Amino acid sequence: MSLGWKMVGVSTLLYLLCLGSVQAGKLLVIPADGSHWTGMKPLVEELGRRGNQVVVVIPEASLSMGPSEHTTTLTYPVPYTKAQMKERVPSNLEALFSVDTSTDTAKFVGFFFTLQMLQNLTVKNAESLLYHEDLMVKLKDLEFDALLTDTFEPLGTIVAEYLNVPLIYLQGNHPCDVDLLAAQCPGPASYVPRQMTHFTDQMSFWQRSVNTVRALLHPAACRYLHTQADKIASKFLQREITTVEMMSRAAIWLMANDFTIEFPRPLMPNMVPIGVISHNNPKPLSEDLEEFVNGSGDHGFVVFTLGSMVSELPEAKAREFFEAFRQIPQRVLWRYTGVVPKDAPKNVKLMKWLPQNDLLAHPKAKAFITHGGTHGLYEGLCNGVPMVMIPLFGDQGDNVQRMVVRGVAESLNIFDITSEKLLGALRKVINDKSYKEKMMKLSAIHKDRPVEPLDLAVFWTEFVMRHKGAQHLRPAAHDLNWVQYHSLDVIGFLFLVLVTFICVMLKTCQFCFRRCCRSSNKKKKE
Amino acid sequence: MSLGWKMVGVSTLLYLLCLGSVQAGKLLVIPADGSHWTGMKPLVEELGRRGNQVVVVIPEASLSMGPSEHTTTLTYPVPYTKAQMKERVPSNLEALFSVDTSTDTAKFVGFFFTLQMLQNLTVKNAESLLYHEDLMVKLKDLEFDALLTDTFEPLGTIVAEYLNVPLIYLQGNHPCDVDLLAAQCPGPASYVPRQMTHFTDQMSFWQRSVNTVRALLHPAACRYLHTQADKIASKFLQREITTVEMMSRAAIWLMANDFTIEFPRPLMPNMVPIGVISHNNPKPLSEDLEEFVNGSGDHGFVVFTLGSMVSELPEAKAREFFEAFRQIPQRVLWRYTGVVPKDAPKNVKLMKWLPQNDLLAHPKAKAFITHGGTHGLYEGLCNGVPMVMIPLFGDQGDNVQRMVVRGVAESLNIFDITSEKLLGALRKVINDKSYKEKMMKLSAIHKDRPVEPLDLAVFWTEFVMRHKGAQHLRPAAHDLNWVQYHSLDVIGFLFLVLVTFICVMLKTCQFCFRRCCRSSNKKKKE
Incomplete structure (x- = not known):
């Protein structure tokens, strides 16, 4: 049920919130856009399905957020449209393909550009909600038991501080490792690689030096990243406060990652490594897709996507891909909406959208060409498909390293990719059996867990609602x-x-x- | 089934080990004596019940170890008898009551005396098993998937190194925090109190100084504690090796404690806080006990034990207890086998053994006088009974602080205990409702968990057997x-x-x- 705020009477809302069993809790959800919402939506829906009263507050315009089942969705107006948001993406991406981001200096520069870019981007909705008086007053009246949000956009954090409700984070990777800082979690720079360094946990002396500098800089980087958020929060709450300070009051951090892929590092007791909340179970392919993927017999097929945001490539780059695909016996399913050369090889099927998880679950899936986004990564891992990885931005470079070092993927640089390089990588992961064997072992370990990620996330969210926080898990480090x-x-x-x-x-x-x-x-x- | 090694034919053993489903694993268990075995036995039995082939190796003479259900028990001869072991306990305890151990200096001295005492005590069985050639050869032949043991006695650690099988620890408190050292787990001295300091996580400057010195000394203390074990291991394995080095190869640390009581601190991914494996569900009391505890009407009753090892007190001390009990309206059940004064009050029932958990679960249990041993502590917590705590030795002083600081217990010193002090403490925890209220809240949090401790311990033990270790959880810190x-x-x-x-x-x-x-x-x- 998606309801603009103006359309929802207070009585309706209160009625909705008072429904359900006495045991159920009242949860306010302020999600972040894009893949962040993809990761949070199943949790939010499950919490609603279990009888909790879940209110999701989202902006009127967003890339991927919308109504979810078993929840009440409230929207607030923002000074931009969805069409304007979509327009911005391609122009930002074009720059990506023309710069070599693989050197330490480039990564360092990229890191600071990312912080600068995110500084405004992540608070673009903040004032629209905070100064929507009617909505804020009503949210206060509803007396929520907890607030579920994301560290990526600090809006939820500010609202939790304002409403004085226990805070729960669903947390993936954060550019300046704000979880380490806000949860007071030790992360020795000697073996815990910092975000966007593309290092593994086995670092050379030089890499350890770079990582130490990054670790020393990260508190300042976090302050820089949250410059705008700190200003907005201090003004709104009418006292000097920082985002990291507010974040440090979180009751529970639901860490949406898994040590099958992550490098083992210390955790605090209120950081629960829930794993990645799985997507829907794979469904059988449509008839025409099934026919296509079976077309190359035992050679199988390759799945190729660069994530939900990138479905085009500069023509010259695309040509390299077509050229490589022409030379392999496998068929290729590619999510691509760009220019197609006249002599495009016949073993390639181009689609506007493809059922990624269903395809990867097919027994004939031989390789997965991916940018290394978290969701695709875990779908590939679950289905045991070796990867050729082409990182584009954000945490993708780090994700790629995690798979390459485990011998289940090959990595390529989009800046200097050629058909030969792509062909070499594809042949390697398909024909060298060690990739598939290691991936199957990793997949088995990943799936062997005492509690499913969704159930664990539900448990801890409801725990916080039941006990009005998780004070017993809060380390005394916060008082020092x-x-x-x-x-x-x-x-x-x-x-x-x-x-x-x-x-x-x-x-x-x-x-x-x-x-x-x-x-x-x-x-x-x- | 308890079988002396000589009585078991190899074929019988092999047959036993090959029984069960293909999925089941082969587990070798080398437990430690006393309360360590009490904590491990339910896990071992459950693993056997689930179809795993579990072989428990214990010495012929021990205080508490014996055959367990659904497992094969093998014994090896040792140069002492159970009677000799029992004789030693009272003479060691007598010293306890005559020394004030509450000052920082006394705790420091006590810590080093403990290390010195444990140095030989914890390896008393080592050579008896290691040089029992027949048994060791057979253990090697049986090709176990994992070895479950305890850090308290290093024998299991040495056997795991010899047999080259993945190692699982069921770990409570260790005098020199060997888990922090061997698992490379950070434990900032500013808020993680070291064992046997009796500090909480909120330390004064002086306490932080003492704790820092202890943290700096602990690696040396661990080396000192394991002096004998290191010698035995190096001689047996025919290469220079330390116990901590062997322990650092552990696949999983099952941390048998809970942050409801423990102070929140960092953990490594292979340290699983399973909680304390619960004892049997409480059973109704026998008719005469039920009659006795109901005898004081709504005043209820007090349960008093000082653990399995202490059932006597010096006469003068005992008199203080009798004197205090005479002045309360509650009835008292006391596990006591010492001298009884002629005019012992009639509201006190003395017993050689008492069903502690069943009594604590009774709705009329008003207070629990305990030494603060782990099992009693968690039984009191589960049943929500406020405590008067009289720590005697080992980790009990630390345990007591954890309860006192949460407002659910009062602490007394056995050295200078008087009937007035005891009376004051008892009246406080019984009549001041805040103790009961806080204890009920703590109990609710303690029992609210996604997986029961036994199930979680079973899962991770079987996980290690299934995957031949848990390499993906091993931090790269070990390579530095x-x-x-x-x-x-x-x-x-x-x-x-x-x-x-x-x-x-x-x-x-x-x-x-x-x-x-x-x-x-x-x-x-x-």
């Missing part, structure tokens, strides 16, 4: 300042004690020595 | 030396770069300044 946390005052004190002790010892020795000398001199004189 | 882990080499390098940069800048400025001066001088001269 930086000096105290790192025991610098204690180290100084112990150093002082040690120095005093040594001085006293030296003085005593000196004194004894003099006394001895004096008495021996006396004896000599005598 | 101390200098690399703490990035000291990188910090040195970055410092050097900074100094060089500053020097170059200064020299450049100096050069420019001189050039300027020279040219201005020239101009002046001209």
Whole structure:
């Protein structure tokens, strides 16, 4: 049920919220757009289905957000349209294909450009909701038990602070690792690679140096990223406050990733590694798709998408792909809406949209060409399909490294991709059996878990609603300042004690020595 | 089925081990004695019940270990008897009551005495098993999928290293926090109190200083504790090896504690906080006990035990307890086998053994006087009974602090206990409703979990058997030396770069300044 705010009477809402069993909780959801919503939607719907009263607040215009089942959707007006949002994407992407982003310097520059770009982008809706007085007053009146949101857009965080309700994050990768900072989670720079470095947990001395610099810079980077958010929050809440400070009050962090792919690192007790909430179970293919993928017999087929945002390529780049596909015995399903050369090979089927998960689940799927977005990555992993990965932006470069280092994928750079390179990578992952074997093992480990991700996420969200937070999981680290946390005052004190002790010892020795000398001199004189 | 090794034919064993479904695993269990076995036994039995082939290897003489259901028990001879073991306990305990162990210095001394005492005690069985050639050869032949053991006695660790099978620990509190060290888990000394300090996570400056010193000393303390174990292992495995090094290869640490009581601290992904494996569901009391506990009407009753090892008290101390109990309206059930004064109050029932969990689960249980052992603590917590705690040794002093700081218990010192102090504490926890209320809240949080502790422990043990370890959860920290882990080499390098940069800048400025001066001088001269 999608309802513009103006259309919903207060009584209707209150009625909706009072329905259900006494045990059920009242949850406010403020999601972020794009793949963030894709990851959160199944959780939100399941919470509603279980009888909780779930209110999802979204802007009137968004790329992917919309009504969800078993929930109440409220919208608020924003000063842009969906069409305007869509227009911006291709122009931003064009730059991606013309720059080599694989060097350490380029990654560093890219990191700061990302922060700069996100600084405004992530708060584009904030004031539209915060200053929508009617809606905010009503949200306050509804007395929610908890607020579920995302760290990517700080709007939910500010609303939770304003409404004074326990905060739950569904958290993927964050450009400046705000989870480490806000949850006070240790992440030794020697083996915990920072976001957008593309490093693994096995780093060379140089990589460890770069990673240490990044780790030292990240608190400042987080402050920089949230410059706009901090201003908006301080003005709205009428007191000086930072986004990281508000985030540090989170009751639970639902970490939407899995150590099958992530590098093992410390976690705090309120960071629950739920895994990635799975997509719908694969469905059988349509008749024409089934016929197409079977067309190459045992050679099988290749699935190729670059995510929901990229369905076109510059003509020259596209030609390299067509050229490579011409030379493989597999058929190829490609989500592509760009220019098609006249002599396009016949083993390639171009589609505006393709049922990615259903295709990857087909027993004849031999390889998956992907940009390394989180959802595609886990769909490939679940179905045990080796990958050729072409990272474009954001966390994709890091994701790619995680798969390559486990021997289940080959990585290519979109900047200098050629048909030969693509062909080499494709032949490798298809014909070298080790890729498939390792992927199947990884897939088995990934799927072998005590609780399904969705169930675990539901449990902890309902736990927070039941107990009005998760105070017993909150580390005392939050009550310490930086000096105290790192025991610098204690180290100084112990150093002082040690120095005093040594001085006293030296003085005593000196004194004894003099006394001895004096008495021996006396004896000599005598 | 308890079978002395000599009584078991190899064919019988092999037959037993080949039974069950193909999915089932082969698990070797080498438990530690006392309450360690009490905690591990339900897990071992459940694993056997589920069709896994479980072989438990124990010494012929032990305080509490014995045959368990659905498992094969093998015993090996040891150079002492159960009677001799039992004799040692009272003489060790007598010293406890005559020393004040509440000062920081006493705790420090106590810590080192504990390490010294445990150094030999924890390896008393090691050589008896390791050099029992027949048994060791057969254990090797049986090709186990995993070995479940305890960090308290290093014997299981050495056997796992010898047999080269994945290692699983069921881990409670360890005197020198070997889990932090061996699992490479960060534990900032500023808010993670070290064992046997009796500190909470909110420490004063002095406490943080003491805790930092303890944190710095713990690696050395662990080496000291394992001096004998290291010697035995190096000799047996015929190469230089330390116990901590072997422990660091553990696939999974089943952390048998719960953050309802523990102070929140970082965990590694292979440390699974399973909670405490629950004891049997409470059963109704026997007729005479039911009659006794109902005898004081709504005043209810008090349960008093000092654990399985202490059922006597020095006469003078016991008199203080009797005197206090005389003055309360509650009835008291006390596990006590010591001297009874002639005028013992009639509201006290003395028993050789009492059904602790069944009594605590009774709705009329008003308070629990306990030494603060882990099992009793969690039984009290599960049943929501406020406590008067009298710690004796080991981790009990720490356990007590955890309950006191949460407002659900009062603590007394056995050294200077008087009937007045006991009376005051008892009246407080019984009559001040906040103790009961807080305990009920804590109990509700403790019992609200996504997976029951036993099921979670079973899952992860079977996971390790299925996948021959849990390599994907092993942090790369294990591949770094101390200098690399703490990035000291990188910090040195970055410092050097900074100094060089500053020097170059200064020299450049100096050069420019001189050039300027020279040219201005020239101009002046001209």
